[in-house]
Amino acid sequence: MAKNSFYLTTTLPYVNAAPHIGFALEIVEADVIARYHRDLLGEEVIFNTGTDEHGQKIYEKALEQGVDPKSYCDEWAAKFADLQQLLNLSFNHFIRTTDEHHIAAAQEFWRRCQANGDIYKANYKVKYCVGCELAKQDSELIDGRCPLHPKQELELREEENYFFRFSRYQEQLLSLYAQDEFVKPKERLNEITAFVKQGLSDFSISRLRDKMPWGIPVPGDDEHVMYVWFDALVNYISTLSWPQNETKFTEFWPGIQLAGKDNLRQQAAMWQAMLLSAQLPPSRKILINGFIGVDGQKMSKSLGNVISPTDLVKRYGLDASRFLLINLGTFGEDMDVTFDKLDLNYNAQLANGLGNLCSRVAKMAEQAGVSIESSVNELPTEYTSLMNAFDLKPALDCISVKISETDKFLASTTPWKKTGEEKTAILTEAIAQIQQIAHMLIPFMPSTAATIKQHFQGQIQSFTTGLFARIA
Numbered sequence: 001m002a003k004n005s006f007y008l009t010t011t012l013p014y015v016n017a018a019p020h021i022g023f024a025l026e027i028v029e030a031d032v033i034a035r036y037h038r039d040l041l042g043e044e045v046i047f048n049t050g051t052d053e054h055g056q057k058i059y060e061k062a063l064e065q066g067v068d069p070k071s072y073c074d075e076w077a078a079k080f081a082d083l084q085q086l087l088n089l090s091f092n093h094f095i096r097t098t099d100e101h102h103i104a105a106a107q108e109f110w111r112r113c114q115a116n117g118d119i120y121k122a123n124y125k126v127k128y129c130v131g132c133e134l135a136k137q138d139s140e141l142i143d144g145r146c147p148l149h150p151k152q153e154l155e156l157r158e159e160e161n162y163f164f165r166f167s168r169y170q171e172q173l174l175s176l177y178a179q180d181e182f183v184k185p186k187e188r189l190n191e192i193t194a195f196v197k198q199g200l201s202d203f204s205i206s207r208l209r210d211k212m213p214w215g216i217p218v219p220g221d222d223e224h225v226m227y228v229w230f231d232a233l234v235n236y237i238s239t240l241s242w243p244q245n246e247t248k249f250t251e252f253w254p255g256i257q258l259a260g261k262d263n264l265r266q267q268a269a270m271w272q273a274m275l276l277s278a279q280l281p282p283s284r285k286i287l288i289n290g291f292i293g294v295d296g297q298k299m300s301k302s303l304g305n306v307i308s309p310t311d312l313v314k315r316y317g318l319d320a321s322r323f324l325l326i327n328l329g330t331f332g333e334d335m336d337v338t339f340d341k342l343d344l345n346y347n348a349q350l351a352n353g354l355g356n357l358c359s360r361v362a363k364m365a366e367q368a369g370v371s372i373e374s375s376v377n378e379l380p381t382e383y384t385s386l387m388n389a390f391d392l393k394p395a396l397d398c399i400s401v402k403i404s405e406t407d408k409f410l411a412s413t414t415p416w417k418k419t420g421e422e423k424t425a426i427l428t429e430a431i432a433q434i435q436q437i438a439h440m441l442i443p444f445m446p447s448t449a450a451t452i453k454q455h456f457q458g459q460i461q462s463f464t465t466g467l468f469a470r471i472a
Contacts, residue, residue: 006037007255009048009236011263012097015076016057019083020299021337022260022292024309025325029287029392030258031089032326035443036387038090040379046252048239050095051077055133055228056207059214069214073098086309088318088446095239097216097232105238106231107219110205112278114219118165124204125158132262133228135203148262162206162224169273170200176272176282183268184331184390188261188288192268203270205230233271237280254284256390261288287390290334307337316342319445320350320468323396326444330392343471353403354437355467358452361434364415365427365460372428375457376435383440399440406433431456 010030013023027049034047053073062072077096083089095102113119126135131149140146146154173196176182183189206224207215215225236257242249259267264286272282291298294305312321324342327349328335380402386395415426438452448467455461 004043005045005251006034006041006043007046007048007240007252008033009239009255009257011257011259011267012050012052012095012232012235013080014052014055014057015073015080016061019080019309021307021309021312021325022289022299024083024087024312024321025292025328025330026258026260026289027083027089027091028087028322028325029289029330031087031091032322032392032443033256033387033390034090035446039442039446040387040439046093046240046255047091048093048095048236049080049089049091050093050235050239051080051097052228052232052235053077053096053098054215054226054231056130056212056214057133059212060130062214070098083309086313086318087322093239095235097235099238101241101244102235102238103216105242106216106226106234108243109234109237109274109278110219110226110230113164113274116277116279118168118277119162119205120165121160122163122202123158124161124163126156126204128155128157130155134265159208159211161204161208161227162218162221163202164205164230164274164277166200166202166270166273169276170196172276173200173269173272177268181285183264183286183288185288185333187333188264188268192264195265196269200269200273203227229266229270230274233266233274236271236283254281256285256287257283258287259289261290264288285390287331289330290332292328293334293336295338296336312342315339315471316346317468319448320346323350323445326392326396328393331390332393346468347470349400350468351466351470353400354448357403357407358434358455359463359466361410361427361430362455362460363462364423365431365456366462368423368427369459370424370427370431371459372431372435372457375453376432377439378436379440380436387443395440396444399437399444402433402437402440406430406437409433431460 008030010026013019030047034045037043038045058073059069062069065072081094084091129136129146129149129152131152132146136146136154146152174193177189177193183192205227206218207227209223209225213225215228216231218224218226237249237253240249240252257267268286275282294307297305299306316324324345327345328337383395383398386398410430413426415423418426434452434456438449441449455463
C-alpha cells in the first residue's frame, strides 16, 4: 500500500432484503473513515461497497418471483446504490459480484489457490444453513437449529464438491491475530482466535450446477459453480482491478474491512486463509460491529420493528441520521435502539446542543457586527488519535465535549452583558471554537459542517432557521 493511499470496504450486502439500520451503520462508519482520510488527512481514498448477488438464497427468491436471477439482482442492487444519495455517502467504487471483471478475478483467484494445492474434490455431507450460506457444526447449533436463523430448517447435503484446504492455515492465522488489533474490538479478536485454535475444517467451495446453477463457473469444470462466499470475498481485491492492474492493487492493498459480527468467521478467517493460499497479503484490519436490536428484540419483518435508513432520514434529516447512527456505538458490543431514545439524543445533542450554540453565537455576533477573516482548521490531538484508531464514537464524543466546553466558556464570560471590544473578543474566541468543531464534524456531518463554516466566516450573520428543529 502506498504511503498516501487508503482503501476501505464494507461487506457486500446480500440482495434478498432491503437495506436496514445495521448496514446503514456500517456504511456510514465507512464513509466517516473515508472522509477523514480524504478530506482531513489529504490521502487518496478508495471506498468500496456493492452487492453480493450469487448463491442459493438469491436463486430461490428469483424463482419465487418468476424472474431470472440477474434481473432480480439488478432491481435490488439499485436499492443499495441509492443509499449514496440518501445518506450522502462518498464511496467511489460500487462492485457487483455479477460484474464481468469480478467473475474473471474470482476464477483467477481459484486457479491460484488450486495451483498452491489448496483445492480438491471430496464427498460433502453436512448440515447447511441457507440463511447464513454456511455449513454448521453441531456445536454451533441450538436445539438443532442455527441461532441466527432459528425458523429455517437446516438442509442435509450430500454431494461431491470442491473443498478449500482451510485446515492448512491454522498457525498462520493465529500469527496474524497476534498482531496489534488485527480484529477490532478485542472481544471479536478473542472470539475468532478461540475458533481457529479449536482446529479448522476444510470447507466446500462449489455446488453442482444442476442443483444450483446461479454462480460463477468453476474454471475447467462446467459441472460446478463457485460457493457464494468464495466468490463474494474476492470482490475486495477485484474492485482494485486485480489481477489486471498490479500497480493499482499494490498501491491500495491491504485495506480496512468493515463487517457485522455474523461475518466474523468469513472476513477474519476464511478470507485471510484464501489470501494466504493465493500468496497475496492479508487484510490490514477487520472492524466488527455488534448487532442492533429494537427495544430489546431482534429486528424482524414479522414483528414489524425493522428500522430502515429511509425511516431515519425522514424523521431526523440526513446529517442528523448520520450522527445518531454513529452515536449508537461503533465496533463494539450489541446496541439497542428505539425512536424514543433517538429523539432524546437528537434533541439533547443536536437541537439543544450544537444547533443552539451556533444560533445564539451567530445572533450575538451579527448584532455586535463581528467579522472573522481566518478559519480554525486545526484538529485536537485527542480527536486525531481516536480517528486514527477507528474509535469513531469516542471521536464523536470528543466533539460533544468541545461543544459543552464552548457553552461553559460563554456562561463564564457572559458576552450578552458586555459591550465594545470586550464583547467582540469573547465572541471571536467562541467563534474560533465553533470553527474547530465544524472542522471536526466534516467526516460525520459534512453538510452541517459546511453550513457552520459558511456562517462563521467573514461578516457573521445569524441563522434564519435553526440547524436542527426540536422533535416534540
